Amino acid sequence: METVREGLARHLVGRTLLSATAHHPRVARRHLLGSRDLCERLTGCRCLSVERRGKYLWIPLEQGAEALIAHLGMSGQFRVTDQTMRSHPHLRFDAQLDDGQWLSFLDQRTFGGLAWDHLAPAPDGRLLPASLGHIAADPFERGYDVEEVVVRVRRRHSEIKRVLLDQTVVSGIGNIYADESLWRARVHPARSAHQLLPKVARSVLVQAQLVMAEALEQGGTSFDSLYVNVNGESGYFERSLAVYGREGEPCERCGAPIRRLQFMNRSSFVCQRCQRPPRAGAGRRSEPIG
Secondary structure, rough: HHHHHHHHHHOOOEEEEEEEEEOOOOHHHHOHHHHHHHHHOOOOOOEEOOEEEEEEEEEEEOOOOOEEEOOOOEEEEEEEEEEOOOOOOOOEEEEEEEOOOOOEEOOOOOOOOOEEEEEEEOOOOOEEEEOOOOOOOOOOOOOOOOHHHHHHHHHHOEHHHHHHHHOOOOOOHHHHHHHHHHHHHHHOOOOOOOHHOHHHHHHHHHHHHHHHHHHHHHOOOOOOOOOOOOOOEEOOOHHHHOOOOOOOOOOOOOOOOOOOEEEOOOOEEOOOOOOOOOOOOOOOOOOOOO
C-alpha cells in the first residue's frame, strides 16, 4: 500500500480531476449518496496529497477539509496511464486529469471501493478521514511510538499473530509481513501476546518495521498480477521472503523445513525449530496443514 501511495503521489499531487465516472455500482457502495454524487463531488477538485493509514488511502482535496478515500479490498488496483482503460474488463472507476493522464481503479473481485469523507484532527494533530479514527497508526507514520504499541500488544490475551493483524493495535502489518517479522524475532505465531516479555514484543514490532521498509525498497511483494504499482509493475520482495510461501523448503537460519499452519482461514509459515511452539496450556497451538 505504501508503494501504491508513493506512485499515486507522483502523478496526482497538484493535478485537477476534470471528470469522474463510476463504471460499476459496487465501487461507491461505501458512499451513502451513491456513485453519481461521488463523481459530481470529485469533478473539478484538485489533489493536494496522497495519504495512507494501514490499508486505506485517501486524497485530500482542495474543496475543503474533505478527501476521496479508497480501500483496495483483495484485488483493487490504481493505475495511471496516458490513455483511457475503458476496454479493461475490471475497470470500476476512472477520472481524467488535467495533464491528459487517466486515473483508473480496477477491481476484479469488487471488494474494494471509494467514498467521500470529511477530515478531522487526530490526537497527534494529523488530519484523518472521520471513518478511520479507530485505526491505529502504522510503523511508517511520524507519530508511531513503538513503546506505546508494545503496551497495547501485551494487553491482548490472544495469539501474537492475531494481535499483529488487529488494525486497532497497529495497522499496516499484513499476513505476509507478520510471518516474516515473527520468524526474524524467533517467535511462534501462536504465542500469547500477553505472555511475551516487553523486549520480545518490541523485537517483533521492530522486525516488522524493518521487513516492510526492505520490501518498500523493492516495490513491495507481488505474487500475481493483482498486486502491482500504479504503472503496472510488480514488486520483487517475494524473492527475499524467508518463510512465507516456502513450505517444505529449508529454513535459511537452521535448515529445518518450513511448515505451513492453518490460521484464521489463511496460512502461517513457520520454522518450528527457530520458532518454538508454545507449551500446552500456554497458548492455543496452530494446527499443521496436511
